[in-house]
Amino acid sequence: MKQKSSSIQKKLVRLILSICGSVLLLTCAAFFVYEYLSYRQITKRELETLGQITATNVTSSLAFLSKDDATELLKALHSQKNIIAACVYDKEGKIFAAYPNETMDFPPIVREDYHFREGYLEGFQPVVQEGTRLGTLYLRSDLKAVYNRFALYGLIGLVIVGVLFLFAFVLSRRLQGTIVNPILQLAGKAKIVSDKRDYSVRAKKKNDDELGVLTDAFNHMLTQIEEQNAEIVALNANLEQKIEQRTAQLQEANLALHEQNNFIQTIIDSSIDLIAVFDKELRFLVLNKKADKLYQRPREELLGKNVLQLFPQLKNSPFMVNLQRAFEGEFIHEHAYKSLVSSNYFENFFIPLTDENNVVDRVLVIGHDITSIMQANEKLKQVNAELEKSNHDLEQFAYVASHDLQEPLRKIKTFSELSERNTQHPEILKRYLSKIGSSATRMTDLIKAVLNYSRLSRTESEPVAVDLNNVIRQVITDLELYIEEKKALIRTEPLPVVKGIPLQLNQLFLNLFTNALKFSEKQPVITIQHSVTPRNAFVQDSLQKDENTFLKICFADNGIGFDQEYAEKVFSIFQRLHPIDKYAGTGIGLALCKKIVENHGGCIDVESKTGEGTTFFIYLPYDAGLQDAAAKSTKETNKAS
The missing domain is CATH 1.20.5 (Single alpha-helices involved in coiled-coils or other helix-helix interfaces)
Structure with a gap:
């Protein structure tokens, strides 16, 4: 109680004293400013009067050039306590006489008036006799008198303010009782009511x-x-x-x-379907057991929480778009949706739920798991793709059987008939028999090539880790004589490990090296480089495996090259761009390369320009884990050795 009343009293006293103090301070400030400005003017006028009198006194001294008289007259200024320096200038502005001595720093004559500068009052007074200017008087006065007077004023002001503050304090203490006492009484009654709950007070x-x-x-x-x-x-x-x-x-x-x-x-x-109910804040309201399996979390952790806080990967997904559309009153049937929370596929139904005012406030989502159906469809697509490719290969094979394989047979038949007619001419017969042998050899090579190509389609070998560096070294060893004959220059960088079938990968690079050496009219230069690239960085239509990262091998030569318009045809079986009498071969080598790469889940592409060389781009699935395992194995082998 005393604390509260004391607080009110202090506030009233502070208020009264603040008002009184503000008024007194403003009054004193106004008085001091007025006195300061007035006294400065009075001091200035007094110095001007003294200057005029002194200038009159030194007129005769300047007229007769009596420096001693002028000095004595200036010494008379000693009686003026505020004068600290004075001097007389002659007509040329040189010091004629000075007080107290000439060693003091006297300013040049710049302005003939009296003014305040750097805490002093100074001025220049012309010395004139009968209209003729004889020189100039300079006076300098300090402001101690001004400062002393205002110090006295300040002391008197402080005493007056202190007395008035004391008077105001005593008066406020007496007058505040008429205000504070009724308030204190009212506060006391309120405390009784609050403490005792006695409302009769x-x-x-x-x-x-x-x-x-x-x-x-x-x-x-x-x-x-x-x-x-x-x-x-x-x-x-x-x-x-x-x-x-x-x-x-x-x-x-x-x-x-x-x-x-x-x-x-x-x-x-x-229910075998996933069932969930969302409110407008996208929080889970209802979930069934199917959701526990899908989200791999207990329902208790999901209910009441925002779906985007739990699964931020759903932001801007088709699921969230359809959910928002359902809140707008639209029934949504999504036939196939790949979940971003799990690896499952769902057929989703988004059903708006309304309140008593027919306003959509919740959405029921029913998700039917169609993963097995989608997997079956995907498998069916792969089977169809393989079937279409097999049909395409079969069509090519039929074309070969009807054209490429029949061509040497026709030659054999023709030259056999000619041989029968020329049995009496040994030289002609020998030439015809040689052509029959060449056609038979050509027929044998074509049949072997077709058999090799067909074996690739039904290989049952399991892929293993293959070091491509070993494959390249083996191919170079196999073609050592051919490389020396062509004086070929081979540049290859260290290649990684891939998962594949060693014999097929060996056949792949053997065909590429053979073509690079064969189709070259100058010293062959073969360059092999590699990089790791994402799936979306190149054309993916021919890829069979759902891989995300691929090894890109660039196999470049400086051979004769070909027009880029034939880039697709060169991979067709028995497709040749040059006559057989100029460049030998069956025309199946690059078709084998394409088949091998596709067997490994990759694809092959080519860029070429006539006369400038050819670059093959081979894309194979890349597994970083194989590189770590290979590096570890190499390290252990080095330790053992």
């Missing part, structure tokens, strides 16, 4: 001012509270009985509702 009204109105309002409030308490006590008598009745009814309703919810949840959990 009333405050005594002393005056008819605003505090009297506040007292009446306080008493009226207590009267109303007292009446309301009486009514509440009367109502409480019957309220407990009603609460017990309502509680029993509520418990029965809750039990029935709980049983109904359990029944509905049992039905939902029995």
